[in-house]
Amino acid sequence: MKVISLLVTNFKNDNRVHRMAKSLSQNGFPTTVVAWKKGDVLERENYKGVEVERVIVSADRWKRANLIVGAIQYFEFAMRVVARYRRVDLWHCNDYEAFVIGVLAKMTRPKLKLVYDCHELESHRDGKGPFLRFLIRTIERLFIPWTELLITISPSIKEFYMKTYKLSFVALVRNVPNEMHVVHSNTLRDKLGLSENQKIFLYQGMLDKGRGVEMLLDAFNVRKDTNAVIVFMGFGAFKGMVESFAAQKENIFFVPAVSYEEIPLYTGSADVGMNSTQPVCLNNLYCLPNKLFEYIHSEIPVLSIPLVDCAALIKEYGVGRIIRSWDVESINEEIDAMMKDDLSQYRENLLAAKQVLNWECEEKIFIDAYKRVSL
Numbered sequence: 001m002k003v004i005s006l007l008v009t010n011f012k013n014d015n016r017v018h019r020m021a022k023s024l025s026q027n028g029f030p031t032t033v034v035a036w037k038k039g040d041v042l043e044r045e046n047y048k049g050v051e052v053e054r055v056i057v058s059a060d061r062w063k064r065a066n067l068i069v070g071a072i073q074y075f076e077f078a079m080r081v082v083a084r085y086r087r088v089d090l091w092h093c094n095d096y097e098a099f100v101i102g103v104l105a106k107m108t109r110p111k112l113k114l115v116y117d118c119h120e121l122e123s124h125r126d127g128k129g130p131f132l133r134f135l136i137r138t139i140e141r142l143f144i145p146w147t148e149l150l151i152t153i154s155p156s157i158k159e160f161y162m163k164t165y166k167l168s169f170v171a172l173v174r175n176v177p178n179e180m181h182v183v184h185s186n187t188l189r190d191k192l193g194l195s196e197n198q199k200i201f202l203y204q205g206m207l208d209k210g211r212g213v214e215m216l217l218d219a220f221n222v223r224k225d226t227n228a229v230i231v232f233m234g235f236g237a238f239k240g241m242v243e244s245f246a247a248q249k250e251n252i253f254f255v256p257a258v259s260y261e262e263i264p265l266y267t268g269s270a271d272v273g274m275n276s277t278q279p280v281c282l283n284n285l286y287c288l289p290n291k292l293f294e295y296i297h298s299e300i301p302v303l304s305i306p307l308v309d310c311a312a313l314i315k316e317y318g319v320g321r322i323i324r325s326w327d328v329e330s331i332n333e334e335i336d337a338m339m340k341d342d343l344s345q346y347r348e349n350l351l352a353a354k355q356v357l358n359w360e361c362e363e364k365i366f367i368d369a370y371k372r373v374s375l
Helices: 015-026 067-085 095-108 130-146 155-164 187-192 213-221 239-248 260-267 290-297 308-317 328-340 343-354 359-374
Strands: 003-006 031-036 044-047 050-055 090-094 113-118 149-152 199-204 228-234 252-256 272-275 302-304 320-322
Touching: 003 015, 003 067, 003 095, 015 031, 015 050, 015 090, 015 359, 031 067, 050 067, 067 095, 090 095, 095 113, 095 130, 113 359, 149 155, 149 359, 155 308, 187 199, 187 228, 187 252, 187 260, 199 260, 199 290, 199 328, 213 228, 213 239, 213 252, 213 328, 228 239, 239 252, 260 290, 272 290, 290 302, 290 308, 290 343, 302 308, 302 328, 308 320, 308 343, 320 328
Parallel strands: 003 031, 003 090, 031 050, 090 113, 113 149, 199 228, 199 272, 228 252, 272 302, 302 320
Antiparallel strands: 044 050
16 A cells, blocks of 8 residues: 655654654555655655655745735645645545645545544644634544544544544554663753753743743743753744843753754753643643653653643653643742752653653554554
8 A cells, every 4th residue: 555645844854754654664555755845855855764755836936925825835736746646545644734635635536545644633723713723623524534544642632533523543643752762961061061060951842932931931030049040942933032031041041953863962961851832722732742752762850831641641650740830930849849859760760651652662553553544
């Protein structure tokens, strides 16, 4: 059974799509990633063992100045993909934008099999207006019955889809990394001139709205000592804000985002990983972000906001603490508690957790789900 893994991006930094495509190809489902040729990327390449083909859209020569231009570009991409790949056995559609194109392809060839992989709870994401949320819910309600398999990334999102659309089976495939071999180093301390006595609280990932960046800055801004410091490692709209605080405060630091391969070297040199995604929508409340698993694989305990599945996982494996409420006082109470903790007490639990929460284990669940499709 030949497969395309379709996404409406240029496939430059998507580790989940890469892991899944590689696993499928290695388990009897030869897979090609199909993406949009935007920016400085090759039209065709073999990316770390995965075949990638990118579709050129002639309308991309227009600047996307408004929704109309964006819609024209998307429509052209969709039509080119449908024309080129409709004869492939199965389409693995990553998120709803790709799923819509998959539905169009199935209309032209009913025998085509569709897998809908929901990386987010799209109908309840922050920043999407009421009309778009309604449109996504309508598309899902009408066309999820056309799919052979629905995959999602957290227990709560799985439960949402099963209840909302009355599904008997949804595959839970968490966004866990391949097992990382942690590098215990002083990378951050050496880079930032920090002493062994200072505890490094690390925030890694997007510096953007809804990620809790502002509250973490406020929490460390009011602290009177530098025994606990926070390092923000990433990029995004709030990068300038973080750099401004870092220039004024001795306990706030900024490090630009590093490559995926370098993450263990940097993350493993911190003491505590911060998970601060704000529950401003159901998608955020139910998320299981990559960073949570990356902290665990780097063998550092996690300090997390009380998101449903994050809190459940941290408690199940005993790999950190939960902040009781999202305010400066509560954040600093838990920081102070972790400062008093012997952080080595978490090591055994972290080692046990990473033996389970890795792609080598999760891949078996994923492939078993796919075998249901091929029956």
